[in-house]
Amino acid sequence: MSKKITIVGAGNVGATAAHIAALREIGNIVLLDIVEGLAEGKALDIAQSAGVYPFSGRIKGTTDWDAAAGSDVVIITSGLARKPGMSRDDLLAKNTQIVKSVTQQIVRTSPKAFLIVVCNPLDAMVFAAATVSQFEKNRVMGMAGALDSARFALFIAEQLGVAVSDIRGVLMGGHGDDMVPLPRYTSVAGIPLTERMDQSTLNALIERTRKGGIEIVNLLGTSAYYAPAAGAVRMAEAILRDQKTVLSCCAWCQKEYHIGGAFVGVPAVLGGRGIERIVELDLTAEEQKALDESVSHVKALVEKVRAML
Numbered sequence: 001m002s003k004k005i006t007i008v009g010a011g012n013v014g015a016t017a018a019h020i021a022a023l024r025e026i027g028n029i030v031l032l033d034i035v036e037g038l039a040e041g042k043a044l045d046i047a048q049s050a051g052v053y054p055f056s057g058r059i060k061g062t063t064d065w066d067a068a069a070g071s072d073v074v075i076i077t078s079g080l081a082r083k084p085g086m087s088r089d090d091l092l093a094k095n096t097q098i099v100k101s102v103t104q105q106i107v108r109t110s111p112k113a114f115l116i117v118v119c120n121p122l123d124a125m126v127f128a129a130a131t132v133s134q135f136e137k138n139r140v141m142g143m144a145g146a147l148d149s150a151r152f153a154l155f156i157a158e159q160l161g162v163a164v165s166d167i168r169g170v171l172m173g174g175h176g177d178d179m180v181p182l183p184r185y186t187s188v189a190g191i192p193l194t195e196r197m198d199q200s201t202l203n204a205l206i207e208r209t210r211k212g213g214i215e216i217v218n219l220l221g222t223s224a225y226y227a228p229a230a231g232a233v234r235m236a237e238a239i240l241r242d243q244k245t246v247l248s249c250c251a252w253c254q255k256e257y258h259i260g261g262a263f264v265g266v267p268a269v270l271g272g273r274g275i276e277r278i279v280e281l282d283l284t285a286e287e288q289k290a291l292d293e294s295v296s297h298v299k300a301l302v303e304k305v306r307a308m309l
Contacts, residue, residue: 002057003027003240006068006110008102009078010039010061012225013118013232017075019046020233022055026240029059030068033078039063071110073236075143076102076129077229079119091120092301096308099125103132114239114274117142117250118232120223122175124301126250126263131309137252138274144175145248145265146231147224151212152181155205160196162188170281171209171248172257172265173294179265180290181206185281235270242272251275257283257291262302264295 005021007014010033018031031046033039043061060067068074079095099119106113115133117126117140126142133140153167166189173180183202186193193202208215216224238245251268253259256278267279283291 003072004030004070005236005240006030006032006071006074006106006113008032008068008074008076008106009119010035010042011077012222013229014075014077015042015046016225016229017077017118017232018043018059019049020229021236022046022050022057022059023053024233024237025055025057026233026237027072028057030071031059031061032063032065032068033061034063036063065105065109068106069109071106071113073116073239074106074110074113075116075118075232075236076106076125077118077232078102079125092124092304093308095119095121095125096128096305099128100132100309103129107133107135113139114236115140116232116235118228120175121301123250123263123265123298124305127302128305128309130252130263131306136274138276140252140263141235141268141270141275142175142250142263142265143228143232143235144250145171145267146234147228148175148179148181148209148212148265149248150227150231152186152205152209155208156186156188156193156197159201159205160188169248170267172267173291174264174298175250176213176297177210178290178294178297179210180287180294181209182281182283182287184284184287238270239272239274244269244271244276246270246279249275251278253278256280257288259295262295262299264298 031039031043039061043059122142122144130140148171149169152169157164170182170185269276
């Protein structure tokens with residue numbers, strides 16, 4: 001039986017995710033938005049593209065939540081995008097209410113779905129979706145680490161003059177300026193990155209990765225969408241095809257890394273049961289300290305969201 005994916009929000013991220021998901025043929029797609037005609041038009045456009053690059057799944061655009069009933073995976077992209085000069089924290093109140101409303105509809109129409117949250121502030125919005133849905137923690141996750149790892153990999157590949165597919169990056173912590181890239185666990189065709197690059201160059205790439213989102217905001221005047229959409233679909237594919245893929249993503253951690261209960265970026269195994277396990281790495285004291293600091297910022301933001309739910 002074909003799988004069903006609902007993508008909430010037919011803006012840049014949602015529509016791009018719908019097109020990538022269609023091309024990857026991971027299931028039938030419902031593209032949903034509150035703006036009349038937006039999802040319908042984009043879904044029709046995507047469907048017509050199959051005449052050029054064929055795919056077998058169906059795609060439907062709608063404003064009707066009942067069309068999403070029985071979805072296996074729901075990707076939440078709806079929410080305000082960042083504008084130049086706007087921090088992720090600025091989005092907090094508005095996007096919390098959007099995620100709350102969307103999640104309530106998901107619970108009503110697709111109570112067995114896996115949730116992949118894309119909107120910012122990412123870690124806090126994953127917490128909001130998990131709190132409102134009351135789904136098992138392994139079924140709720142955020143697309144951040146996949147995006148941050150992809151950015152890190154690109155910058156490394158460009159610097160070394162190698163294929164980006166040869167880079168395996170690991171990033172942890174909150175999605176933002178205090179994310180924690182781990183060069184010791186990042187490799188180039190299996191060779192540790194620390195053996196291929198001097199520390200000053202590495203530090204510059206880490207800083208660019210941390211600022212990767214705002215770099216695009218400053219260029220485009222809006223948030224990134226191609227890479228975030230690709231990250232969300234990659235996670236959905238790993239779940240729907242039970243691939244047991246190791247990806248950095250925002251997942252619930254309790255005893256892992258001494259986090260003590262929070263949704264934060266960690267390497268995890270994604271498969272048919274969602275977040276199947278957290279991959280625990282042996283961190284140095286310095287790496288653990290950086291992770292602890294990042295997690296503390298996530299928890300502070302979560303407390304603000306908790307008061308809004």
